[in-house]
Amino acid sequence: QVQLVESGGGVVQPGGSLRLSCAASGFTFNSYAMHWVRQAPGKGLEWVSSISYDGSEEFYADSVKGRLTISRDTSTNTLSLQMNSLRPEDTALYFCARGPASTINPPQYYYYGMDVWGQGTTVAVS
C-alpha cells in the first residue's frame, strides 16, 4: 500500500543540526512532488518545503529558508530534510506528504494538495 514513514527526529540544542528522512513505498516515488509540513505542539499546520518530482526545483517557507534543505534520492525512494541552525521555534512534529504527479507544474501544487501523509517525526529544540 502507499506509505510514507518519517524518521530522524530527536532533541537537539539551539544552533544544532538534524536530518529527517521519509521512506516512500507503494508508489512510483520519482513521479511525484513531495512536501514537508510541520505542526508545533498544540498548534496548526505550517508548510515548510516542497520539491519537484525530479528534484530540480525546491521551495521553502520564509521561516526556514537558508537553514533547512530538502532533497530526494530516487535510488532509495527517500525524501530528506537537512535542518541546520535550529531554533526553539522549529520544535514541531514534521510530516512528509505526497504532492501531485510529475505532469503538474509547481505553480499548481497548491491546487492538488497533499494526498498521502506520514505519521510524522518529532523535533524538539531545547
Added chain:
Amino acid sequence: SSELTQDPAVSVALGQTVRITCQGDSLRNYFATWYQQKPGQAPVLVIYGETNRPSGISDRFSGSSSGNTASLTITGAQAGDEADYYCSCRGSSGHHLIFGGGTRLTVL
C-alpha cells in the same frame, strides 16, 4: 496578505449540516484545499481544487467559494467527523503554500 483565517471552533448537532469557512485575499485568485485531522493522526485531504473530493472521501463533504471566502460543508454530520479542519491555498509570494489556523469541529 498571505493569511487564511478560520473560526477556531464550530459545533453542529448530530445529523445536521455545518459550514466551515476560510477567508483570505489569496482565495480571490487561487482555489482552496481542505484537510481533516483527528487527534493524534496525520491530516487527510478531503477537498482539493475547491470542489473536488479525493477517492474514498464521503460525498457528505463538499467545497465551495465566493470572493475571498472558501467553505467546507459537511452534510449529515456524524460523530466521526469530529476533527480539526484546515484550509490551504497558495500564498501571494512565489509557490508558497499557506494553511489556515484550523477549525475544531464538535458534533453534539
